[in-house]
Amino acid sequence: MNASYSYFPVLVAYDSRVSSSCYATTTSRTFHHRSLVSLSLSFSKFQNPNFLTGNTIFLKMQRFCSVSGISKNKAMVERLQHFGVITSSKVAEVMETVDRGLFVPSGSAPYDDSPVAIGYNATISAPHMHATCLQLLEENLQPGMHALDIGSGTGYLTACFALMVGPQGRAVGVEHIPELVSLAKENIQKSAAATLLKDGSLSVHVGDGREGWPEFAPYDAIHVGAAAPEIPQPLIDQLKPGGRMVIPVGNIFQDLKVVDKNSDGSISVRTETSVRYVPLTSRDAQLRGY
Ligand SMILES: C[S@@+](CC[C@H](N)C(=O)[O-])C[C@H]1O[C@@H](n2cnc3c(N)ncnc32)[C@H](O)[C@@H]1O
Numbered sequence: 001m002n003a004s005y006s007y008f009p010v011l012v013a014y015d016s017r018v019s020s021s022c023y024a025t026t027t028s029r030t031f032h033h034r035s036l037v038s039l040s041l042s043f044s045k046f047q048n049p050n051f052l053t054g055n056t057i058f059l060k061m062q063r064f065c066s067v068s069g070i071s072k073n074k075a076m077v078e079r080l081q082h083f084g085v086i087t088s089s090k091v092a093e094v095m096e097t098v099d100r101g102l103f104v105p106s107g108s109a110p111y112d113d114s115p116v117a118i119g120y121n122a123t124i125s126a127p128h129m130h131a132t133c134l135q136l137l138e139e140n141l142q143p144g145m146h147a148l149d150i151g152s153g154t155g156y157l158t159a160c161f162a163l164m165v166g167p168q169g170r171a172v173g174v175e176h177i178p179e180l181v182s183l184a185k186e187n188i189q190k191s192a193a194a195t196l197l198k199d200g201s202l203s204v205h206v207g208d209g210r211e212g213w214p215e216f217a218p219y220d221a222i223h224v225g226a227a228a229p230e231i232p233q234p235l236i237d238q239l240k241p242g243g244r245m246v247i248p249v250g251n252i253f254q255d256l257k258v259v260d261k262n263s264d265g266s267i268s269v270r271t272e273t274s275v276r277y278v279p280l281t282s283r284d285a286q287l288r289g290y
Pocket of ligand 1: 124125177208
């Protein structure tokens, strides 16, 4: 972890922009950032068009941490490596292979380290959050394994999962907005994961992600791309012993939780960092604007 990358946000908490964050890994940093979150929200939420559309909350550091001017996907990945966000060569490889530019609406800046609105009160998550979640799940995304991506949105992470588990594995996206499921399939068809969609080892489905997707359970890896008030029991049930789930939990204050199912079926939960995601909710609530 590059220290300056990690601590810049502490100095610049009063931006009007709720943006993607730099990366916090320790409990003490998390605690510190929470203070920032409450301060920053009160200053920013009414003037910020991106409020609740991002998925992390350390404010203002966007100016310092974004990769503006970097227009190539590879350069985006190298930047994340440079700042210590990506430490895994496998994650770097898959993020280089799946061009984020194919998943972000035209007219946006696909390679900035920022979430981007994709309609329906949803976003594609910021690159550093994608990288973080891929790294947390890497051991559970080995060839032949099963991965579930809840709130699959643009399909970007589902495509990354599919490439990591390969044609002998299975990557399943579940998204409750039908238009986003269609969009995800179109995006994936243009990407390096297109053949996996065609051969059926990658699939994207319309559904309420709180119920998981029992058809291909149990899963070695479950990623949830929206914040749940609590960890949904069906997702725990669909996790394989030895499996791992990464899920943001909370309302105003959210923690990225890492949930490991032990071989005896018991569950271990730890907090990775503080984050800001859109809610895991009903379709109606989301379309009403929560
Ligand atoms: C922050 S976006 C992340 C999207 C995706 N990970 C990406 O980066 O493109 C969260 C997604 O969760 C979806 N979502 C929210 N609640 C859901 C639910 N109950 N079931 C399925 N999807 C849900 C939203 O529609 C949105 O697409």
